[in-house]
Amino acid sequence: MKIISTNLGKPTTILWKGETEKTGIFKYPSDEPLFLGKTDVKGDSVIDRVHHAGVNKACYLFASYHYPYWKEKYPDLDWDWGMFGENLTVEGLDESVIRIGNVYKIGTALVQVSQPREPCYKLGIRFKNQDIVKQFVDHSHPGTYVRILEEGAVKQGDEMKLMERSDNPLTVQDFYRLIYARPKPQATLKLFMENLAVPQYKKDRFRKYLV
Numbered sequence: 001m002k003i004i005s006t007n008l009g010k011p012t013t014i015l016w017k018g019e020t021e022k023t024g025i026f027k028y029p030s031d032e033p034l035f036l037g038k039t040d041v042k043g044d045s046v047i048d049r050v051h052h053a054g055v056n057k058a059c060y061l062f063a064s065y066h067y068p069y070w071k072e073k074y075p076d077l078d079w080d081w082g083m084f085g086e087n088l089t090v091e092g093l094d095e096s097v098i099r100i101g102n103v104y105k106i107g108t109a110l111v112q113v114s115q116p117r118e119p120c121y122k123l124g125i126r127f128k129n130q131d132i133v134k135q136f137v138d139h140s141h142p143g144t145y146v147r148i149l150e151e152g153a154v155k156q157g158d159e160m161k162l163m164e165r166s167d168n169p170l171t172v173q174d175f176y177r178l179i180y181a182r183p184k185p186q187a188t189l190k191l192f193m194e195n196l197a198v199p200q201y202k203k204d205r206f207r208k209y210l211v
Contacts, residue, residue: 101166109152
C-alpha cells in the first residue's frame with residue numbers, strides 16, 4: 001500500500017436545515033507531509049470532536065481505487081483527492097482484507113486500525129446530494145480510522161507497511177456491515193466483542209445485541 005495524497009481541511013461554513021455551521025470535511029491535497037498526532041492530524045480542521053478525531057479516530061484513510069466508482073456516479077463534481085474527508089488517500093487499501101487491530105508503519109508514524117468511518121449528512125454536503133450517505137453505506141467500502149501508537153510524519157509516496165497482523169480476523173468491512181445489519185450476525189458480533197482493538201465505547205453499545 002502506498003500514500004497517494006496527504007490532505008488537509010480548513011473550517012468551511014455550510015448551511016444545514018436553515019442554520020449555518022462549520023465543517024472540516026472539505027479537505028484538499030497538501031504539498032507538505034502530515035504529522036499524525038495522538039488525537040488528530042496537525043494543522044487539520046476538526047470542528048466536531050465528539051464524532052471526529054480523538055484517540056480512536058486520529059486519522060482517516062480512504063482507498064484511491066474507490067474514486068472511479070464514485071466519479072461515475074457524480075461526474076459533475078470538482079474531483080480531487082480528499083473528497084471523502086480523508087487525511088490519507090491510500091493505493092491498495094482493501095477494507096475486506098485489513099483487520100481491525102492491524103499495525104502499520106506509515107512514514108515515521110506507527111498506527112493501528114481501529115474502526116470504519118460512518119457517513120453523516122456532511123458527506124452529503126460535500127457531494128451536494130444527501131443520497132450519497134445511503135449509497136456510501138450500501139457500497140461497504142468506508143475507509144478506516146487509525147489510532148496513533150507512535151506519532152510521526154507521513155508524506156506522499158510513503159509505503160504503508162504491515163508490522164503486526166491481528167490474530168482476530170474481524171475486518172474493517174466486517175465491522176462496517178455489523179453496524180448496519182439487522183439483526184446482528186452473532187458470529188461477527190462475537191469476533192467484534194473479542195477484538196482488543198475495537199473501541200470500548202463501541203462494544204458497550206453493541207453488547208445489547210448479544211444473544
